[in-house]
Amino acid sequence: MTIAATWNTSDTLWVLLGAALVLFMTPGLALFYGGMVRAKNVLSIMMNNFIAIGVITVLFVALGGSLIFDVDLGGGLLGGLHLAGLSGLSEALPGLSWVGADPMAVMVFQMMFAIITAALISGGTADRIKFPAFIALIALWFLLVYVPLAHWVFSPNGWLAHLGVLDFAGGTVVEINSGFSTLAVVLVLGKRRGWPGEAMAPHSVPLSLLGAGILWFGWFGFNAGSSLGVNHVAVVAFTNTQLAAATGLLGWVVFEKFREKFPTTLGAASGAVAGMVAITPCAGFVSPLAALGIGLAAGLLCAVAVRAKFRFGYDDSLDVLGVHGVGGLLGMFALGLFATKSVNAAGGEGLLVGGGTHLFLLEVLAAATTAVFAFTVTYVIAKALDLTMGLRVSQEAEYTGLDLSEHAESAYSHGGSGRLG
C-alpha cells in the first residue's frame, strides 16, 4: 500500500485519541460490571469483557470493518470485501469523502465501538454463561447483528442512513442493539439459579463507581470523537456528554431518594451511564439545554426500567436492557424531538424545534428496526448455540462460581476458609 493521500493531521489525531478513549471504556465496563456481581464471579465477567477486545478486533479486521464501510453491495444492506484486512484504505471510505481523518484511524475507531457493544452483552449473561459459549455468541452476533446494523446506520450508504436517519454515536448500533440482543440471550439462557429470591448483591460498589468513572471519561472519545474531526460539532458533543451524564446521575438519585428513601452510590453511577446512553445518538445534534433534559429523563426512566425485570421475570443480571436498551430508545426519540440545525447544519430539525414529524418518524423507525432485528437474530443465534454447544454452566459450577469453574482462578485470595494469610 502506498501512502497516496495526506490526511488532515489534527482530525486524524482526534480520531486516534477517540479510539484510545473508547477502547478504555471496555476495561471500565469490566470494573463497572465486576463490582456488581458476587465475589465468586468477578473474574468471569471481567474476562468476558476483556476477551471481546481480542475476538472482535480480529473479526473486525478480517471481515466486519469492510462489510460495514465498503461500497454497498445493493439495497443498503451490506458492504463488500475490498477493505478486508484493512486493505484499500489509501482512499476515503465510501460516502465519507468529507472526513479529513486518515481512513485507517476511522476504521480502528469504529472497531472500538464494536468491542464495547459486544462486551455490554456480558452484563445480561453474568454468573451463568460458559466461557466458550460467550465467545461463540459474540463472534456470531458481531457478524450477523452488529455488522449489518452498523452498515445501515454508520455507513452513509446504509439504507437507514440513506433515508436520513440521524444517530450521532450509536444510539441504535450500540445502545438499542446491546439492550435487545441481551434480552434475547437471557430469554434463551434462563434465570440464575435462585434468582430473584436469593441475595445476589454487588460485592464491591467501589469497583463499579470507578468503572462508571472510566466509562464517563471514555465516553468523551465515544461521542466527541464521532464528529470524526476537530470542529464545533465535536465540542458540542463533548459538552453534551458531560451535561447528560450529570443530569442522569441526579435524576436516578432523586428518584431513589423519593422512592426508597436512600440515594445510593450504585444509583449515582448507573444514572450517569444512563444519561450518556441517551445522549449518544443526540450528542452532536442537540443544544446543551436539550442535553440537560435528555440526561435527566434518562436517569429517571432507566431507574424505573431496571425494576421491570422483577415484574416480568427475565434475569437481565446487570440491566443491559434497562439501561442501554431503554436509554437508547429514549435517546433516539429525543433526537427526533430536539435535533436542531443551529447546532449542526448536517443534522436535522426535530418535532419540537419546528421540523415537523419527518425526522421523528425516521428516528422511531430506526429505533424499532434495530430493536426487532437485534432481538430476532440474536435469539436465533443463542438458540442455535444452546442446542449445539450449550450456553449454561453446570449447576455445580454456578454454585461454586465461574471464576473457578471457567478460569481456575479466585479474585480475592486473602483470608477465607481453607487458606491462611
Added chain:
Amino acid sequence: MKLIVAVVKPFMVAKVKDALQEAGVVGMTVSEAHGYGRQRGHTEVYRGGEYDVEFVPKARLEIMVGDERADELVSLIVETARTGTIGDGKVWVMPLATTVRVRTGERGADAL
C-alpha cells in the same frame, strides 16, 4: 478459670480493650463475627432490588481469667460496650478446664 466471650459492636473493640488493659487484663483474642439477635439483620437496596442481610458484622472477644475476676470484668465489658441501642451484643462466661502456654508448657493458672 473462666473464659469470657463478648460479642460487641465492631467499633467498640478499641474502647473495651483499653478498659480491660487498664483493669490489668494482659491478653485477649479478637475475631470478626457475624450474627443476629433481637435486632435481626438489615436491608440493602441495589438498583431497586432489596437484599436482606441476615447476619450483622460483630466483633468477638475472648479473655481467659481467674475465677475471682470474672464477674468484675464482665461488668466492666458490659458498661464499656453499652450504647443503649438494640444490637449492643452479648457477654457470656464459661468454665475453662485448662490452659497451656505454648512457649513454656506451663499449665493452668500459671498460663493465664
